[in-house]
Amino acid sequence: MLRSKTEKPIEYGFAPSCTFYMFAVVVTLVCQGAASVIAAALAKISPDIASNSEFNTAFMIVFQLANFAFIVLYTRLKNNKPNFSYFKRGDEGVKPSHIVVPVLAAAALMAAMFLPVTWYGYFTTAIGIPPDAGMIDNTVGAVTMVTIASVFLAPICEETIYRGVLFHGLKSEFSAVKAVLLSSLAFMLMHMSPLQVVLQFALGAVAAWLALKSGRLLPSIILHACSNALALVIQFTPFYGVLEACVVWLTNNIVAAVFITLGLFVGGGAAIFALVEFGLGGSKLAEKLFRRGKAEKKTDGVKTAEADADSAAPVTSTAATATGGELVNAERERIMSDVRKKGGVFSYIVGITICAVMFVVNLVSLILL
Numbered sequence: 001m002l003r004s005k006t007e008k009p010i011e012y013g014f015a016p017s018c019t020f021y022m023f024a025v026v027v028t029l030v031c032q033g034a035a036s037v038i039a040a041a042l043a044k045i046s047p048d049i050a051s052n053s054e055f056n057t058a059f060m061i062v063f064q065l066a067n068f069a070f071i072v073l074y075t076r077l078k079n080n081k082p083n084f085s086y087f088k089r090g091d092e093g094v095k096p097s098h099i100v101v102p103v104l105a106a107a108a109l110m111a112a113m114f115l116p117v118t119w120y121g122y123f124t125t126a127i128g129i130p131p132d133a134g135m136i137d138n139t140v141g142a143v144t145m146v147t148i149a150s151v152f153l154a155p156i157c158e159e160t161i162y163r164g165v166l167f168h169g170l171k172s173e174f175s176a177v178k179a180v181l182l183s184s185l186a187f188m189l190m191h192m193s194p195l196q197v198v199l200q201f202a203l204g205a206v207a208a209w210l211a212l213k214s215g216r217l218l219p220s221i222i223l224h225a226c227s228n229a230l231a232l233v234i235q236f237t238p239f240y241g242v243l244e245a246c247v248v249w250l251t252n253n254i255v256a257a258v259f260i261t262l263g264l265f266v267g268g269g270a271a272i273f274a275l276v277e278f279g280l281g282g283s284k285l286a287e288k289l290f291r292r293g294k295a296e297k298k299t300d301g302v303k304t305a306e307a308d309a310d311s312a313a314p315v316t317s318t319a320a321t322a323t324g325g326e327l328v329n330a331e332r333e334r335i336m337s338d339v340r341k342k343g344g345v346f347s348y349i350v351g352i353t354i355c356a357v358m359f360v361v362n363l364v365s366l367i368l369l
Contacts, residue, residue, distance in 0.1 A: 018345070025350075
């Protein structure tokens, strides 16, 4: 049945956003459990099934499709239509900077994080995690399926959940910095992979920053897609051998390794800052400052007159002018707002806890198995 065009997009306040996130985590957990059960059952039929890359990467596609189905069904159950432009500002359309900036930011992010991620990989190997854990075989089927899942499906689904919904809700309750950090933590733990924590947290933070500055979800999706695409290019092309040789040289030259790591990290971070702040927000910031200055000059006299009038006006109590019913309604709304906030905090903690437990389980299994 077709629905009315007057339907409103789902409201993503703090509590609804955290509830949405919690259910998204449950969907992830269910998919992980189903994949493990199916793999165990098929392993009894074919012992090699667990090491089959095509089989494992197929689950990545199924998982992302499950995420997409969850997004649509959840918004439908809420009797709202899905809205994929959560941060849209007025009637502004997509600009070239919304595409160019995230592409360049993805390259800068991968350059900045390559060596830190590499050194973190040495650490995970030292604590007992196999260096080839999580690696995908270089076969046509496996590469095709992982490309579909990580470059096309994952950016849309994951950015919708973690930047479009969760970050938007967190920003309505906390400062922008806290919202970026909390949404990035949730995004990192959602992957439940001890091997990806460094890169995923950085990716989540930059994606949230892009969404905040651009006012749209599209730049975050493009950043996510380009970052995953670059990671696949590094892994499945001869370029990987070149980078590996460079890393081997750096391990034998500690001083050079420290300076080059810091240089790439700081340089990449500075490039991302310049791209996001000036490519997306710089001109708008200058325009706002200019308009603000003109407005202040025009209204100086008006403000002075209003201040004089206010000082001469009799002082009345808000409580005295408000009716008893208004006071009761205000108190009821305050209580309900407090309840909704506590519910949102509870939902966020539940989601984070589930992901953290699964993260630890995966870490222990990688070390022991």
